[in-house]
Amino acid sequence: MNQTVRVRFAPSPTGYLHVGGLRTALYNYLFARKHGGKFVLRIEDTDQSRKVEGAVENLIDTLTWIGLDYDEGPVKDGPFGPYFQSERLSLYRTHVQELLLNGEAYRCFCTAERLEEARRNQLAVKESGAYDRTCRDIPPAESDRRAGEGEQHVVRMKVPLEGEIEFEDVIRGTVIIPTNVLDDQVLIKSDGFPTYHLAVVVDDYRMGITHVIRGEEWLPSTPKHLLLYKYFGWRLPVFAHLPLLLNPDRSKLSKRQGDVAVEDFRRKGYLKEAMVNFAAFLGWNPGDEREVFTMEQLIREFSLERVGKSGAIFNIAKLNWYNQQHLKTKSADELVDLVRPLFEAAGFQAIDCSYLGKIVGLLKERVTTLPEFVSASGYFFHDPDTVDEKGKRKYLTDDVIGHLDTFASRLEAAPDFTPHSIENALRSLSEELHISAGRLIHPTRLAVTGTTAGPGLFELMEALGKETVVRRMKSVKQFV
Ligand code: GLU
Numbered sequence: 001m002n003q004t005v006r007v008r009f010a011p012s013p014t015g016y017l018h019v020g021g022l023r024t025a026l027y028n029y030l031f032a033r034k035h036g037g038k039f040v041l042r043i044e045d046t047d048q049s050r051k052v053e054g055a056v057e058n059l060i061d062t063l064t065w066i067g068l069d070y071d072e073g074p075v076k077d078g079p080f081g082p083y084f085q086s087e088r089l090s091l092y093r094t095h096v097q098e099l100l101l102n103g104e105a106y107r108c109f110c111t112a113e114r115l116e117e118a119r120r121n122q123l124a125v126k127e128s129g130a131y132d133r134t135c136r137d138i139p140p141a142e143s144d145r146r147a148g149e150g151e152q153h154v155v156r157m158k159v160p161l162e163g164e165i166e167f168e169d170v171i172r173g174t175v176i177i178p179t180n181v182l183d184d185q186v187l188i189k190s191d192g193f194p195t196y197h198l199a200v201v202v203d204d205y206r207m208g209i210t211h212v213i214r215g216e217e218w219l220p221s222t223p224k225h226l227l228l229y230k231y232f233g234w235r236l237p238v239f240a241h242l243p244l245l246l247n248p249d250r251s252k253l254s255k256r257q258g259d260v261a262v263e264d265f266r267r268k269g270y271l272k273e274a275m276v277n278f279a280a281f282l283g284w285n286p287g288d289e290r291e292v293f294t295m296e297q298l299i300r301e302f303s304l305e306r307v308g309k310s311g312a313i314f315n316i317a318k319l320n321w322y323n324q325q326h327l328k329t330k331s332a333d334e335l336v337d338l339v340r341p342l343f344e345a346a347g348f349q350a351i352d353c354s355y356l357g358k359i360v361g362l363l364k365e366r367v368t369t370l371p372e373f374v375s376a377s378g379y380f381f382h383d384p385d386t387v388d389e390k391g392k393r394k395y396l397t398d399d400v401i402g403h404l405d406t407f408a409s410r411l412e413a414a415p416d417f418t419p420h421s422i423e424n425a426l427r428s429l430s431e432e433l434h435i436s437a438g439r440l441i442h443p444t445r446l447a448v449t450g451t452t453a454g455p456g457l458f459e460l461m462e463a464l465g466k467e468t469v470v471r472r473m474k475s476v477k478q479f480v
Contacts, residue, residue, distance in 0.1 A: 005037025041073030384450025
């Protein structure tokens with residue numbers, strides 16, 4: 001590759017970032033970073049009816065959170081701006097004028113009613129329902145006159161009636177499409193705005209985009225884009241169409257089946273590292289068994305050649321797994337920074353940093369998402385007001401309550417209170433009593449935490465502190 005790589009993420013601002021959009025943005029970003037190129041963010045906002053207030057800010061915020069810094073785009077700007085299509089309208093008009101002059105596009109004056117009628121007639125004789133090309137052969141002089149008189153119209157591209165369009169897609173290989181399945185695509189709508197098809201070609205060319213990496217849903221549009229490149233006499237970018245995202249039942253991934261917005265996952269406490277790792281594997285793999293990747297590793301290893309053709313399954317269980325893997329790699333300090341706001345929002349104020357560090361260190365192997373740190377750590381902040389019912393029946397027999405009392409007194413009297421000293425005290429007591437260590441471990445946990453499962457008991461007791469532990473053990477009888 002001797003040309004500087006320039007790629008783009010070109011979302012329509014619909015209000016949220018779909019996981020599919022994240023995957024597209026990520027692959028473009030990885031490709032740009034790997035090849036020392038530029039990653040452009042372009043907002044495709046030519047459909048005025050779909051405008052959503054705050055959508056662009058939200059999108060930029062989400063991309064920034066996840067670590068996909070763009071080099072050129074809204075706010076940042078750059079040498080190829082503006083980066084909002086709605087601010088580039090004159091450019092599209094200039095280029096379409098060229099097509100009109102060369103007879104590669106034509107004005108279509110058909111009214112909505114006439115188009116609907118033509119469509120019904122076509123469908124009745126089992127044709128595609130595409131535009132019947134009534135206006136295609138209006139002589140240029142007449143077309144100019146009618147437009148000059150202010151007659152409403154759109155501009156359509158002239159698709160050759162015969163022949164084939166062939167192109168190489170990095171992921172899909174050779175793609176061949178006969179032109180007769182293509183509609184005479186509208187390029188400029190009656191409101192003067194371009195359609196996606198015109199704008200995307202003009203912008204990709206004018207912004208010097210070298211590789212168009214986008215979802216497979218755009219593959220059927222690509223032949224029209226190729227024709228436009230040909231009409232304009234422009235050099236083609238490389239195309240790579242990413243596989244569809246599917247639900248586990250292989251249906252197309254949709255909002256209906258649950259969360260697909262990156263913001264939702266962020267709100268639920270998923271780590272950005274996990275989202276990135278998960279999105280990277282929606283279509284790509286490194287060719288071996290490794291699954292846990294950081295952004296830096298992905299940049300090093302990513303290649304379009306290793307992106308598969310077949311649909312990628314979106315599996316929440318897998319996302320949870322990635323989240324756990326990345327949680328485990330975080331230091332206590334990093335986790336404290338991440339969870340402190342969640343604890344505060346849940347009403348825990350002025351928490352001691354080193355205490356919180358111990359808590360997250362103890363829980364990090366046992367939780368899936370960040371909010372679970374909060375929900376799993378109640379007993380670190382207050383004495384349990386109930387104990388697990390089943391545990392109570394199983395463990396809290398009269399003799400065991402007596403043993404817990406003895407154990408508590410010994411801990412109270414001992415000079416040290418470390419995991420090691422606590423364990424030693426427990427083991428020597430169980431030997432003296434001729435019972436297994438387990439007969440003390442489980443009831444102790446129940447007394448101290450109110451539950452029957454959790455992190456390493458001795459470490460947990462140390463974190464809670466001697467006074468709290470002794471108090472809870474001595475007062476466990478209140479629950480029986
Ligand atoms: N605006 C299109 C979208 O919302 C972009 C398609 C493309 O990348 O060409 O997905």
